[in-house]
Amino acid sequence: MVSLEVPELAYEAYTNRQLVAVPLAILAVAVAVLGITFALTGTPLALGIEFTGGAELTIATTADQDEVVNAFDQEPTSVQPVQDEGQYIVQFAGGELDGFADGDKSAVLQSLVDQAEDSSLEPSDTAETTADGETTIVIGDSVTSPSFGAQIQQTALLGLFAAFLGMSAITFGLFRTFVPSLAVVASAFSDLVIPLAFMSLFGIDLTLGTVAALLMIIGYSVDSDILLNNHVIRRSGSFYESVHRSMRTGITMTLTSTVAMLVMAAAAWFFGITIMRDIGLILAVGLTADIMNTYLLNVSLLRWYKFEGVGR
Structure with missing residues (x-):
């Protein structure tokens, strides 16, 4: 030393x-x-969100951070780029998601996934291909309940x-x-x-x-x-x-x-x-x-x- x-x-x-x-x-x-x-x-x-509950998506896209934010109806709590991977980790706090506290959390998560897939975000090289040949940019998703x-x-x-x-x-x-x-x-x-x-x-x-x-x-x-x-x-x-x-x-x-x-x-x-x-x-x-x-x-x-x- x-x-x-x-x-x-x-x-x-x-x-x-x-x-x-x-x-x-x-x-x-x-x-x-x-x-x-x-x-x-x-x-x-x-x-x-580990303590409050919420949803998290991993998105494989070449878009910039502002475009990722604008892809959702509700502004994410945080958008963290994964360097050199062409990916973003997008988090939504449960308290800021409509219907998350009292509704079907799986449905809320699926709505976020659909918003990302239906957006104009361009997939990156790490995007995945489904069995029917379609490209999906959401390569990971999870939800944590408030309790x-x-x-x-x-x-x-x-x-x-x-x-x-x-x-x-x-x-x-x-x-x-x-x-x-x-x-x-x-x-x-x-x-x-x-x-x-x-x-x-x-x-x-x-x-x-x-x-x-x-x-x-x-x-x-x-x-x-x-x-x-x-x-x-x-x-x-x-x-x-x-x-x-x-x-x-x-x-x-x-x-x-x-x-x-x-x-x-x-x-x-x-x-x-x-x-x-x-x-x-x-x-x-x-x-x-x-x-x-x-x-x-x-x-x-x-x-x-x-x-x-x-x-x-």
Whole structure:
């Protein structure tokens, strides 16, 4: 791994209140964003069709994105090109489809398929040929019912909660002291909330893919915070020497991962892979927040524990 020259920060020049002011202020803004979004829409984040229910078509055509949108009576929720395949993944949220909630969902899906086939979209090389020799541009279709989507949503949220709860239990078991364990949990909580607010502000849907990104953020956060706590509590040297030792490893690791996620997001944007772009951006925001929370919020709590609290 490439080693960065991490300068020693003058922590002595700042009080603990000054150190926690910035991360707590940003956390407060993030919570406010999620709260306002919840008050306006009923959910803190926009939900993907995996959670709300809806229909999805895979269309093989040489047409551009605007022509695909205009092929349907109802505007799609999203149209994602499949790079170099001459295909589009077209999604319709169930709440925006007439007759989807109470009617025959198979009939609604068939209506969308018929609209695509009856349009003037030109088939691409990946279009399929039926048994009677006709070319069909819809090469895949699926429907998710709202009730099934709600079950998936509940399972995904339980997974996030279980991961956070398990992380907290392991942390308390590892250090067996309240303040250092609380510092890890508080940093991880902030690392999770800030990307959620970013998703809300920039219209990134909560999908199974973005849930996976949030789970990865929990793992990254615990890794860097435990590294810091282990150096300060269990290794020799002064408090500030221990913090700087952990920074040399932690910041190098986190910045390397952040750059990798930004490169992935840029490449995914170029090739039109929306889910990979979203995952890359969420992880980049979460890792950036992790640097702030680990070396401001966590350090301030550890310093209070070592010099003013029960660890003095």
